[in-house]
Amino acid sequence: MNIILLEQSDFVGDKNEVVLSGRRFMHIKDILKSSVGDTLSIGLLNDRLGEGEVMAMSANDVHLKVDLTEPPPPALSCKLILALPRPIVLKRLLGSITSLGIKEIYLLQTRRVEKSYWQSPVLEKQNIEKALKLGLEQSKDTVLPKIFLKKQFKSFVEDELSDIVQGTQCFFAHPTSREQPQKMQGPVTLAVGPEGGFIDYEIEKLQQYGFSGIHLGQRILKVETAIHVLIGQLRLLI
């Protein structure tokens, strides 16, 4: 937690004052070991960053006077289309993808995605949001990514993909592709398959919508590793 992430519902009375209990309070008390008068890095969800001064602290909560002055860091110019990974992987991945600044994530059914994954509690709205907020707290960002659940590959591609990719360069990661990722200037849409890869039909469909294949060398990587290496290789970080 590199910032304390506030929400509108934390504000009380005076519009510059928040009261925090629970996880954020425990962090301020036990990890940061803050006391009255200390200043903390804070951010307001989908709003600015700034500082919070500890005004009072009880056994259960902390009062902060907040001053929100800075814009959040710029987003990464990258949309991500991701075959729904195993729930335990997804949970970690939502945090790390968020920490990299990706703001638009499509979780997609593909042939080699186990359908049972869609039943996982990780996909419940409040759990997705929890995972995303951990990523924001990590990277000192406030802007919650948008997550879209797409359970039909065909209709997603045929009805929505044109709009999503408009104005972006589109790539899918695939072991048999020849092209190596290059440094990108403009915005990118990246499609990453499941552990077993996209099937030929899916690749043809993606190509039809302007996607080209890139590969990451001869080693087969886990989805988590591959996504991060790929974002590094495209050199999109600011």
Added chain:
Amino acid sequence: MNIILLEQSDFVGDKNEVVLSGRRFMHIKDILKSSVGDTLSIGLLNDRLGEGEVMAMSANDVHLKVDLTEPPPPALSCKLILALPRPIVLKRLLGSITSLGIKEIYLLQTRRVEKSYWQSPVLEKQNIEKALKLGLEQSKDTVLPKIFLKKQFKSFVEDELSDIVQGTQCFFAHPTSREQPQKMQGPVTLAVGPEGGFIDYEIEKLQQYGFSGIHLGQRILKVETAIHVLIGQLRLLI
């Protein structure tokens, strides 16, 4: 498991025959659903890759006739010096670093590493090896990385670092550095600090031995995310 990783102790009688039980047998039986006559991708630890033909299968084990013909994929030209991460992170990281082809990993005590981490069972020889083998199985490699545990920052740097970095370009990842990672031609030594970063003294020491700082943008990333992005950015993958 993209290859079945064999060890010398798996061989029986004829030197081309192995018998596997336990985890690898279960994988062949339940995941690959192989039967007699099928051919599997295999590799011999620290040796060649090849194919194994299923000769016989019982309720408890499988006999393979193996043919080892191909060299393992080339190693990544990168040594890694890593401030010892939290055990749960380390366990995952050993697998993913191995899958990327890194063959020399120094786990290092730095000021901001919690000393209790050194007591974790994850650091026991057989558990480290287990984690590394998962990475080899993932990436179809056979060459076990060498892991060195270095509990004294000062003596590691003063007595060993010169030899380690010889002939490599040396970088440490640090948020306040100005330089961005560039595509590398030759071998690299990469030093990655703990979640709280290196302290000034440690950075001065690294600089003294030829390390220069690189940064990954204004976002603070988890060690796991940062390592993978960095390896992507240095474009060391073959």
